[in-house]
Structures are given as structure tokens and as C-alpha cells.
Amino acid sequence: MANNNRRTVTVRIQRFNPDADAKPHMQEYQVELVQGMTVLDALHEIKTHQDGGVTFRRSCRHAICGSCAMNINGRNTLACKTPLKNEIDKHGRVTIRPLPYLPIIKDLVVDRTTFWEEYLRVKPWLIPPDDIPEKEFRMSPEEVHALNNAETCIMCGACYSSCAVIGLNKKYIGPHALLKAFMRVLDPRDAAPAERLAEVSGADGVYRCHTIFNCIDACPKGLNPTQAIETLRKLAQKRQKYEQARRERQKHLNEPIP
Numbered sequence: 215m216a217n218n219n220r221r222t223v224t225v226r227i228q229r230f231n232p233d234a235d236a237k238p239h240m241q242e243y244q245v246e247l248v249q250g251m252t253v254l255d256a257l258h259e260i261k262t263h264q265d266g267g268v269t270f271r272r273s274c275r276h277a278i279c280g281s282c283a284m285n286i287n288g289r290n291t292l293a294c295k296t297p298l299k300n301e302i303d304k305h306g307r308v309t310i311r312p313l314p315y316l317p318i319i320k321d322l323v324v325d326r327t328t329f330w331e332e333y334l335r336v337k338p339w340l341i342p343p344d345d346i347p348e349k350e351f352r353m354s355p356e357e358v359h360a361l362n363n364a365e366t367c368i369m370c371g372a373c374y375s376s377c378a379v380i381g382l383n384k385k386y387i388g389p390h391a392l393l394k395a396f397m398r399v400l401d402p403r404d405a406a407p408a409e410r411l412a413e414v415s416g417a418d419g420v421y422r423c424h425t426i427f428n429c430i431d432a433c434p435k436g437l438n439p440t441q442a443i444e445t446l447r448k449l450a451q452k453r454q455k456y457e458q459a460r461r462e463r464q465k466h467l468n469e470p471i472p
């Protein structure tokens with residue numbers, strides 16, 4: 215429906231209440247499209263004026279906290295960063311589902327336990343060396359540039375839950391955590407690159423990536439987890455070669471002198 219100033223649009227939301235529903239179902243709402251409205255604004259409008267039971271996560275409304283990641287018209291993204299009008303213009307209506315591959319707690323809220331567990335696996339915090347300077351611990355502009363903006367990741371999970379490998383294997387470390395590992399391995403202030411490379415080059419790490427690029431398409435911050443994984447893979451291979459060479463040398467050192 216449209217007149218000069220007013221237009222009502224259809225928003226479809228996947229609903230699931232574990233206490234009442236056997237499986238998820240879609241529910242339709244009509245929302246008045248207001249200039250500048252985001253998909254998150256539409257969800258707020260529905261929750262405040264039409265159905266207080268609609269459940270979703272959000273906090274900052276400025277694409278900073280990462281909590282409003284969901285699947286909008288088939289694409290994982292942030293609801294607070296998605297203009298409602300763009301989705302309507304492209305698809306005629308908006309269909310909102312929770313992030314895929316994760317257990318649904320209620321409606322659009324998913325259980326992110328595996329996401330955080332894998333994140334912790336790479337020890338995402340900085341591990342400083344013993345001789346840490348007393349004042350600033352500076353990185354050069356070139357060193358910062360090499361991180362390719364990885365430090366701007368907001369841990370929204372859009373990449374993780376768009377990854378086909380995650381869909382098949384929840385033990386895969388995942389693009390979000392591998393991006394963080396990449397950032398720490400390249401950080402000259404970090405003292406544990408070997409430990410990190412050993413973790414990411416194991417059975418659930420970088421070699422599981424099939425370079426499908428879904429993570430790049432999904433990332434609302436324009437980051438490139440695939441490139442980070444590729445860099446880690448090369449560094450891990452180099453390290454494995456060095457270790458292999460060292461073991462060989464050691465073997466010969468231990469041989470009895472003829």
C-alpha cells in the first residue's frame with residue numbers, strides 16, 4: 215500500500231518458542247516504512263506496538279556491538295546497518311531468520327556457545343613478551359597496515375554462521391577465530407606466534423577452509439577472513455618445514471659417529 219508519504223511494507227519473521235512450538239514457523243507483520251528506518255527499527259516497531267513476544271538481540275544500534283547479526287533476505291548481516299527500504303526495493307518484502315547453523319534459543323536469538331568456545335581456543339588476547347617496554351609498545355604503520363583491518367572485527371558471527379564448513383563440522387575453529395589468530399600472529403607485540411600457529415594448523419584449523427568466500431560476502435565490516443586463513447596457512451607450512459628440518463638434523467646428530 216502506498217500514498218504520497220506513507221507506505222506499509224511486509225516483514226516476515228521466523229518465530230520459534232521452545233515451550234510451545236514443535237518447529238519454527240514464519241509470521242507476517244505490516245510496518246509503516248519511515249525514511250531512514252533500518253531492519254532493526256522495524257523489529258523494534260513490531261515488538262513495541264504489535265507483538266511484545268518477538269525476541270531478538272541488539273544493543274548499540276551503531277554496528278559496533280555485533281549482537282544484532284541475523285539472516286535478512288537470505289544474507290547474514292547486521293539488522294541495525296541494513297536500511298529497510300533497500301531490502302523492500304530489492305525483494306519486495308523483508309524475511310528475517312536467525313543466523314544459520316546455530317541452535318535457536320527463541321525466535322531470532324541463537325546459542326553462540328560453539329562460536330565463543332572456538333574463539334577462546336586461539337587465545338585471542340595479547341600474550342606479551344617478558345621484556346615489555348615500560349612506556350608505549352608501538353607498532354609501525356606498516357605493521358598495522360598488514361593486519362588488513364582485522365582489529366575492527368566486532369565478533370558478530372555473520373561469517374561464522376555463513377561458513378559451509380561450520381554447517382558440517384562445529385569443531386572447525388571458524389573464520390572469526392582464525393581472523394583473530396592472524397591478527398595476533400602478525401602483531402609484533404605478541405610473544406606466542408608459534409603456539410598460535412600450532413593450534414590453527416591442527417585438524418580443525420586452516421586446512422579445513424574450502425575457500426568458498428561466504429565469510430567475506432557476509433562480513434558487515436568488509437573484512438577478509440579468507441585472506442587471513444590463507445596467510446596463516448602459509449606461515450604454518452613454513453613453520454612445519456623448519457620443524458621438520460630441525461628434526462632431521464637432530465636425528466643425524468644423534469646417530470653414532472662411524
Ligand code: SF4
Nearest residue numbers: 367368370371373433
Ligand atoms: S570477521 Fe566480520 S563477520 Fe566475522 S565476526 Fe568479525 S565482523 Fe563479524
Ligand code: FES
Nearest residue numbers: 274275280282294
Ligand atoms: S545493535 Fe550493535 S551491531 Fe547492531
